[in-house]
Amino acid sequence: MIETDVLIIGTGIAGATAALRLAENPNLRIALITRSEPHDSNTYWAQGGIIHRGPDDRAELLVEDILAAGAGASLPEAARILAEEGPPLLNEILIQTSKIEFDKNKNGDLNYGNEAAHQRRRIIHVGDGTGAAISKGLIAALKSKPNIQWFPDATAVDLITYPHHSRDPLDTYKPITCHGAYVFDHKGRAVHRTLAAITILATGGLGRIYRNTTNPQGSRGDGLAMAHRAGARIINAEYVQFHPTALAVPGSEGFLISEAVRGEGGVLLTSDGHPFMQDYSPQWKDLAPRDVVSRAIHHVMEKNEYSYVLLDIASQKPAEEIRARFPNIYAHCLKFGVDISRDPIPVVPAAHYFCGGVQVDEVGQSSIENLYAVGEASCTGLHGANRLASTSLLEGLVWGNRAARDIAAKLDKAPRQIPTREMIPPWDESHLDADSDPALIQGDMQTIQNIMWHYVGLVRSGERLSRAIRELRHLQNEIETFYRVTKLSDGLIGLRNAIESALIVAQAARHNRQSRGCHYRVDSVDGEGDRLI
Numbered sequence: 001m002i003e004t005d006v007l008i009i010g011t012g013i014a015g016a017t018a019a020l021r022l023a024e025n026p027n028l029r030i031a032l033i034t035r036s037e038p039h040d041s042n043t044y045w046a047q048g049g050i051i052h053r054g055p056d057d058r059a060e061l062l063v064e065d066i067l068a069a070g071a072g073a074s075l076p077e078a079a080r081i082l083a084e085e086g087p088p089l090l091n092e093i094l095i096q097t098s099k100i101e102f103d104k105n106k107n108g109d110l111n112y113g114n115e116a117a118h119q120r121r122r123i124i125h126v127g128d129g130t131g132a133a134i135s136k137g138l139i140a141a142l143k144s145k146p147n148i149q150w151f152p153d154a155t156a157v158d159l160i161t162y163p164h165h166s167r168d169p170l171d172t173y174k175p176i177t178c179h180g181a182y183v184f185d186h187k188g189r190a191v192h193r194t195l196a197a198i199t200i201l202a203t204g205g206l207g208r209i210y211r212n213t214t215n216p217q218g219s220r221g222d223g224l225a226m227a228h229r230a231g232a233r234i235i236n237a238e239y240v241q242f243h244p245t246a247l248a249v250p251g252s253e254g255f256l257i258s259e260a261v262r263g264e265g266g267v268l269l270t271s272d273g274h275p276f277m278q279d280y281s282p283q284w285k286d287l288a289p290r291d292v293v294s295r296a297i298h299h300v301m302e303k304n305e306y307s308y309v310l311l312d313i314a315s316q317k318p319a320e321e322i323r324a325r326f327p328n329i330y331a332h333c334l335k336f337g338v339d340i341s342r343d344p345i346p347v348v349p350a351a352h353y354f355c356g357g358v359q360v361d362e363v364g365q366s367s368i369e370n371l372y373a374v375g376e377a378s379c380t381g382l383h384g385a386n387r388l389a390s391t392s393l394l395e396g397l398v399w400g401n402r403a404a405r406d407i408a409a410k411l412d413k414a415p416r417q418i419p420t421r422e423m424i425p426p427w428d429e430s431h432l433d434a435d436s437d438p439a440l441i442q443g444d445m446q447t448i449q450n451i452m453w454h455y456v457g458l459v460r461s462g463e464r465l466s467r468a469i470r471e472l473r474h475l476q477n478e479i480e481t482f483y484r485v486t487k488l489s490d491g492l493i494g495l496r497n498a499i500e501s502a503l504i505v506a507q508a509a510r511h512n513r514q515s516r517g518c519h520y521r522v523d524s525v526d527g528e529g530d531r532l533i
Contacts, residue, residue, distance in 0.1 A: 003418055004031040004149065006407060007180050007196035009156045009223065012041035013131075013393050014375030015202030016138040017093060017400030018407075023145035025408055031194060033151040033183055035218050035490060038139045039132075042204045042376060043393065045216055046131025047258035047328070049123035050094075050393040052087050054112045057120040059083035066391065069117045069289045070384025071517035073236070078382040081362060081402075086394040089401055090124075098137035102126055114263040115389040116287040123390050128258055128326045134393065153186040155490045156222065157427075159199065159230045161368065165424055176231050178371035179419050182427050184488050191427035191488065197416040198370050198407050201227060201358060202400070205376040206240075209502045210351035211446075211453035214243050214256040220494040221501025223377035227358045228504060233367040236356030237508035238519040239385050242458055243352035244268075244293040247345065248308035249336040254350045257311060257329060259389050261345075262286045264325060265316035268297065268309055269344060276300055276309075291386045291518040294349040298458045301348070310344035349458060353392060355383040355518065356508070364403030372407065374399045385517025429487060436489040444479055444495055448472070448502050456506045460521045465510035472503050 006022055008015045011034045022030050034040060051062065062083040067074050094100045102124045103111040112121040126133035142148055160180045163171040180196040203223030207215030228234055245257040262268075267275050267286055280296035281288035288296075297309050313322055319341035323330050326340065333340050357379035364372040364380075375396040382395055455468035476499045483496050515524040 002031060002192060002194045004194070004196050005029045005411060005416055006198045006200065007031045007033070007194055008200045008202055009033055009181065010041065010202030010204060010375070010377070011038045011139065012043035012202060012204055012375055012396060013134055013138065014396030014400040015200065016135075016142060017397050018200055018202065018374060018404040019142055019148055020093065020097070020138065020145070021401055021404030022408060023142070023148050026147055028147060028408070028411065030148045031151060031196065032142070032148055033154040033156065033194070035153070035155045037152050038150070039135050040216060040218055041135060042215060042219060043131045043396065044135040045214070045256070046134075046393055047128045047256055048115060048260040048263075049113055049125035049130045049390050050090065050134070051122055051390050052090055052110065052112070052124045054120045054122040057122050061119050062122070065118055066382065066388050067384075069386050069388035071386050072384065073239075073516060074384030075381025077362065078380045082382055082391065082394060082398055085398050089397055090394065093397060093401070094134060094137065098134070098141045100126065100133050100137040113260055114287070115259050116262065116293070117284065117289045117388055123260070123263070125260065128260065128328045131393065151183070155184045155186070155493050156181040156203075156226060157184050157191060157488065157493055158182050159226050159371065160193065160195065160424055161230045164230070167423060167425065175369055177369040178230065179424070181226070184490065184493060186490055189487075191429070193424050193426060195418050195424065197411060197418050198372065200364070200403060200407075201371070201373040201377045202375050203377045205354040206498075206501045206505070207351040207354070209448055209452050209498050209505070210457070211449040212246065212254055212348065212350040214246055214254045214350050214352045218494070220498045221504075222494065222497045223373065224357060224504065225497035225500040227366065227368070227371070227373065227377075228500060230368060230371070232371065233359045234356065234504060235359045235379050236385075237504045238512045239355035239383070239517055240351060240505060241290055241353040241355055241387050241518045242294040242349040244290055244297055244349050245311055245345075245347040246350035247333065247336070248348040249338065249346060252332075252336055255332055256352075257345055257347055258326070259290070261311060261313050261326065261329070264313065266311050266313040267316065268293070269312055270300060270304065270309060271306055289386055290352075290389065291520070294458055294518075295520060297347075297349055308346040308348050311347045312344040313340060314342050314344065353387050355379070355385065355387050360399075362402065363406035364399050365406065372403045374403050385519060432485060432487045434486045436486050436492040438491060440482065441491045441495050444475065445498060447475060448498050452502055452505070456502075456509055458520065460509055460519070461523050462510065462513070462521070465506055468506045469503065469510060472499060472506060475499055476503060
């Protein structure tokens with residue numbers, strides 16, 4: 001059993017920032033768990049960049065862009081918090097503390113890029129591997145903190161909450177309170193009680209519940225599902241953003257072609273070379289919000305029976321400039337026979353970002369006492385119905401910092417209330433005889449992914465969503481039966497979370513009959529389904 005002051009589940013930018021801030025108090029004990037190694041996160045995979053504040057930029061302009069992209073569903077207060085606090089925190093935590101070297105121009109100033117639906121050039125980057133650079137910098141900074149305990153190869157199974165896990169029947173009458181999590185140790189194949197005064201969910205998104213996704217293997221909605229089972233309020237779950245451009249060649253498996261490629265002049269083309277985005281968004285063309293571009297590509301593919309469209313940067317920029325700006329994309333595409341400095345890139349939309357999540361307030365506190373959520377697992381209200389490009393990393397930074405500040409103040413004022421060993425029942429696997437079968441897990445996961453892709457994807461309808469829910473409910477019963485008689489593995493835990501997350505998304509999508517942002521219904525009650533954009 002492990003006891004700590006703060007348990008942080010996940011080590012992307014949000015979890016790492018919270019840990020870094022909390023570790024400033026040497027008296028606080030912090031436990032960091034991650035299902036793989038510390039860099040296994042959506043943060044590490046992020047290519048394009050992070051929002052800063054350009055020389056001709058103002059916080060008010062960024063707020064305008066966030067609210068416009070969010071299609072009327074973004075929380076203005078959250079947008080203001082991000083726009084005002086984000087750039088100074090970026091300077092302090094990423095540049096000064098974590099020593100991240102963002103790209104600079106010939107004068108030695110930060111090199112600001114452009115991305116879709118931004119009024120100003122305000123995106124800073126490290127080539128096309130910005131997330132990897134941020135992740136490495138933050139993890140290196142954390143490794144120097146003696147009061148942080150690391151637990152890699154560990155998967156949270158369920159949150160420990162009162163009254164659910166309490167042995168005292170009178171706790172039934174108290175508000176739901178989180179006291180840590182049951183954590184599965186991959187190597188020891190045992191579940192440990194990890195007790196904490198405060199728990200932070202920083203588990204990332206759920207893109208892996210879709211067949212085509214830009215997300216890493218661990219993005220199965222783990223935090224969402226655990227919080228949902230514990231009774232936390234979930235909001236905006238219908239808003240799943242699809243990135244317009246994932247590499248469409250066999251074996252590439254959802255490799256992201258950054259929005260920065262279009263920001264630097266890339267143009268979307270039909271297979272016969274016709275640029276089509278002006279037909280769908282005359283104002284923004286190829287730099288329209290992601291939901292608009294994704295649906296336009298989907299429509300072009302469906303109408304013409306294409307298996308992909310083309311993204312051309314080669315005719316817009318010199319070859320050497322393309323290779324310098326996008327070295328990772330260039331190298332990866334070249335492995336599959338596509339030279340982006342000479343050839344157009346075959347692309348398709350793919351599930352990319354979850355705009356909903358565990359509802360939290362301005363400091364990341366969820367509806368469950370002592371449970372915080374930050375990053376993509378949370379819903380601050382910032383993204384509304386559609387996320388503005390490059391806001392996600394900055395949101396993780398801002399709310400990771402805010403949650404840490406609030407937790408530190410809370411623990412400083414009141415004694416740390418951690419349950420004793422006797423108050424929490426141990427995990428019991430004594431009645432489980434079967435080992436988890438990887439073939440069954442993989443087969444069920446593929447079924448979830450196919451259902452979500454075809455019925456709860458870019459274009460939705462009541463009929464598709466109802467069928468998805470029926471099939472997912474049946475599958476959930478099968479998976480839960482399997483789970484109840486089988487020894488734990490990371491794959492089994494992820495499968496159970498994936499089916500729960502899929503149902504949360506599908507049910508929210510069926511409930512919301514109004515097309516908005518990245519939730520598009522052809523049978524919309526407001527008539528918006530009659531229009532593609």
